[in-house]
Amino acid sequence: MREAIGGTWLTQLVIIFMLLFVAFLALSLNYTKAFKMKNEVLTIIEKYEGLTDKENGSIQIINNYLKNNNYRVTKRCPEGSYGVRSLDSATLTEVTKENKNNYYYCVTKMSKSVMANGENYKEEGQVYYKVNLFLYFNLPILGDIFKFDVNGSTGNIIHPGDTLKIIKKEEKK
Numbered sequence: 001m002r003e004a005i006g007g008t009w010l011t012q013l014v015i016i017f018m019l020l021f022v023a024f025l026a027l028s029l030n031y032t033k034a035f036k037m038k039n040e041v042l043t044i045i046e047k048y049e050g051l052t053d054k055e056n057g058s059i060q061i062i063n064n065y066l067k068n069n070n071y072r073v074t075k076r077c078p079e080g081s082y083g084v085r086s087l088d089s090a091t092l093t094e095v096t097k098e099n100k101n102n103y104y105y106c107v108t109k110m111s112k113s114v115m116a117n118g119e120n121y122k123e124e125g126q127v128y129y130k131v132n133l134f135l136y137f138n139l140p141i142l143g144d145i146f147k148f149d150v151n152g153s154t155g156n157i158i159h160p161g162d163t164l165k166i167i168k169k170e171e172k173k
Contacts, residue, residue: 027137033069034135034150040065041105042154045129050160051082051107053091060090066104073134075147077106081132082164092164106132109164112156127166129154 048058077083082092083103112126130153137146
């Protein structure tokens with residue numbers, strides 16, 4: 001009888017470790033996919049030198065890319081940024097206190113500043129974009145458990161082709 005109880009306990013232990021391994025594998029695959037999408041979005045913004053909303057503009061190309069890769073995660077965006085509520089539209093919506101929820105991705109336009117002689121100087125016309133995409137941790141039986149942010153920023157863009165408001169760069173003290 002002792003051996004039967006010990007064998008059952010060992011089998012349960014092996015099953016638990018297998019479930020943990022599968023959960024880790026699912027998380028790493030979702031994380032890799034989200035980072036790949038974030039990098040592609042940043043590349044599109046840099047290629048088109050900003051976020052243009054005309055036909056075949058960068059917003060429409062980003063939305064089509066995300067739709068074709070089955071991106072469907074929505075989350076809350078920070079106030080003052082811009083977000084996309086529908087991947088079928090080619091426009092950005094400014095995020096306010098009243099409408100913070102249900103965005104597919106968020107974009108913030110930041111001014112480039114340089115530190116010289118202990119003071120910040122704004123470089124005229126140079127901006128960069130911060131992009132937030134969202135990742136969900138999905139297990140086959142349990143469903144969506146957690147949502148994470150995947151952040152990135154573009155390189156410097158001189159005189160971008162959009163009319164988004166610039167959010168001043170936060171100073172680190």
